[in-house]
Amino acid sequence: MGEGLISREQAGTLKRREAESAPAHRVQTHEIFVYLGGLVVFLALAFLVEQNWASLSAMGRILSVLVPTAPHAGVRLAALNLAERTAQTARLSKRIRSRKQDVTHNTSLPRATARHEGEDAQ
Numbered sequence: 001m002g003e004g005l006i007s008r009e010q011a012g013t014l015k016r017r018e019a020e021s022a023p024a025h026r027v028q029t030h031e032i033f034v035y036l037g038g039l040v041v042f043l044a045l046a047f048l049v050e051q052n053w054a055s056l057s058a059m060g061r062i063l064s065v066l067v068p069t070a071p072h073a074g075v076r077l078a079a080l081n082l083a084e085r086t087a088q089t090a091r092l093s094k095r096i097r098s099r100k101q102d103v104t105h106n107t108s109l110p111r112a113t114a115r116h117e118g119e120d121a122q
Helices: 008-021 029-052 058-105 108-121
Strands: none
Touching (some): 029 058
């Protein structure tokens, strides 16, 4: 605005749009405790695995890596599945809307109705 690129009115409009579209997220106390608790659990498991790494069998080592990551992988797969289903739903609704428009813009329907009315009169 100071450089003359946009007017005061445009600047005001942009500020209003930003205020409406991006609500401020304030970190709440319980969120901090959730993250700190997760960090404590992670560090405790990492310490436990590190202390017993030499005595773990090959399967134990594999499981010590897979088990903590499995919930994350499950959540990620669920999110991917949800995104795919959402995209499919959007494509389907788009097809339905286009077919509805085709039906409403089709000019052969009134003629077919008039032809049937003429047949009824005979």
